[in-house]
Amino acid sequence: MFIFISIMKIDLTGKKALVGGSSKGIGAASALLLAQAGAEVTLMARDEDQLHATCAQLDRSHEQKHGFIVADFSYPDDVLAKVKAHMDERGGFDLLINNTGGPKPAPLLADRPEKLELAFRQHILMSQELAQLLVPYMKAKFFGRIINIISTSVKAPIPGLGTSNVIRGAMASWSKTLATELASYGITVNNVLPGSTDTDRIRSMVAQQAEEQGKSEDEVKQAMEAQIPMGRFAHAEEIAAAVVFLASSQASYITGINLPVDGGRMPCL
Numbered sequence: 433m434f435i436f437i438s439i440m441k442i443d444l445t446g447k448k449a450l451v452g453g454s455s456k457g458i459g460a461a462s463a464l465l466l467a468q469a470g471a472e473v474t475l476m477a478r479d480e481d482q483l484h485a486t487c488a489q490l491d492r493s494h495e496q497k498h499g500f501i502v503a504d505f506s507y508p509d510d511v512l513a514k515v516k517a518h519m520d521e522r523g524g525f526d527l528l529i530n531n532t533g534g535p536k537p538a539p540l541l542a543d544r545p546e547k548l549e550l551a552f553r554q555h556i557l558m559s560q561e562l563a564q565l566l567v568p569y570m571k572a573k574f575f576g577r578i579i580n581i582i583s584t585s586v587k588a589p590i591p592g593l594g595t596s597n598v599i600r601g602a603m604a605s606w607s608k609t610l611a612t613e614l615a616s617y618g619i620t621v622n623n624v625l626p627g628s629t630d631t632d633r634i635r636s637m638v639a640q641q642a643e644e645q646g647k648s649e650d651e652v653k654q655a656m657e658a659q660i661p662m663g664r665f666a667h668a669e670e671i672a673a674a675v676v677f678l679a680s681s682q683a684s685y686i687t688g689i690n691l692p693v694d695g696g697r698m699p700c701l
Contacts, residue, residue, distance in 0.1 A: 442680040445470030445494050448568070449527035449679070450515070452505070452558075455482035457631040458581055459531040462675040464468025465492040468497065469676055471527065474518065475500035476511075497522075505532050505554040512561055524569025527679050528561045530603075531581040536635055551599040556606055562611065567619065576619035577679045580607050581671070584625045584694050604690060611688030620687035623676045627694025628656060629666040643660035660696035 448465050453459035455477035463473045467490040475483050475498075483500040490498045490516055503511040519525070535543075535551045563578060570576025583590070586604040589597040604623055611621035628634050638656070644647045656662055673692050677683055692698055 442676055442682065444527075444676075444679060445555065447471045447526040447679070448523065449473045450476060450525045451529040451531065452476050452562075453484055453531040453533060453581075454477050454500075454527060455479045456673045457506075458626060458629060458668045459529070459672050460486045461533070461672035462529055462581070462588050464489060465669065465672045465676045466492070466529075466679065468494060470494040470496070470678075471679070472496040474525070476515075477505050478502065478504045489522075505613070506550065508553060508561055511558060512565060515565060519565070519569075523576050525566050526570065526573065526575060527577045527579070527621050528562060528566050529581065529675060529679075530555075530562070532558065533633065534583065534593070535595040535599065537592050537596075538594055539592060540598065543595045545559060548595050548598065548608055551595050552602070554601050559603065559606065567614065570614075571617045571620050571665045574618040576614070576617070577606075577683075578610065578614075578619065578621040578622075579675050579678050580604075580623045580625050581675065582625060583697050584627050584692055586623065586625055586690055587692065587700055588698055608688050618684075620678070620683065622683075622687060623690045624671060624676045624678065625690050625692040625694065626671045627692065628660065628695050629668055629671055631668060634665060641676070654670045660695040660697045664695070666693060666695060 449471045451459055451463045451473060452464045465477055465480050467473050473490055474486055477483055480502045487498055487500050490575040496544050501514050503514050532554050580603055582603050583600045584587045585597045585600045608620050638652050671693050674691055
């Protein structure tokens with residue numbers, strides 16, 4: 433028996449997406465591409481002004497009613513209350529894009545336990561509680577996509593990103609476990625692993641390394657890009673394209689994976 437799947441166009445019309453960390457960077461790029469594919473998008477981040485600006489750019493050609501939630505992932509209870517209120521008013525979500533900014537760079541032994549605890553709360557606990565809130569709606573529709581934007585450090589720890597390496601690894605294990613539990617309900621759970629991407633975070637890392645090494649930011653940037661076979665940082669839209677694919681019906685048999693989008697930088701398979 434053959435099942436025909438269109439490979440010509442990703443169509444997310446009628447799907448509702450909740451996108452974390454979506455005021456800028458990879459989160460905003462993912463929201464923009466999801467909207468172009470027809471999804472109705474709810475942005476979620478701390479910066480209300482930037483949320484307004486990003487929301488205004490979302491495609492509305494499918495008559496979507498986009499919106500946003502102002503929330504800080506450091507306070508899970510507040511986030512959950514706001515998401516629940518939104519769902520009570522507008523219904524559940526088909527797509528959950530977990531995306532949270534990483535901890536500040538530092539060697540692991542230099543980080544206080546409080547930093548690890550905060551990162552665990554922002555990433556693992558927040559994703560867990562959002563999944564518990566959204567999954568019943570997905571199960572009822574026998575369709576759902578949970579996509580976590582994390583890091584290539586899942587496969588190869590990145591020097592100087594101690595707490596981030598630890599938390600990203602925990603997030604990948606959380607995702608794989610959840611994927612197994614939800615597969616029979618038509619719900620997939622996958623991770624997108626961005627390599628170095630031209631966002632505020634990578635620019636801050638370049639600036640920090642330049643100061644520490646006594647070099648110009650251009651020199652540091654060129655050295656980092658030289659480690660990437662494609663010779664450049666990724667554009668946020670290139671990471672977002674992987675998110676949109678995993679959200680689609682074309683990816684219905686893909687679950688529990690880590691998808692690197694890194695320009696070929698990682699030395700491992």
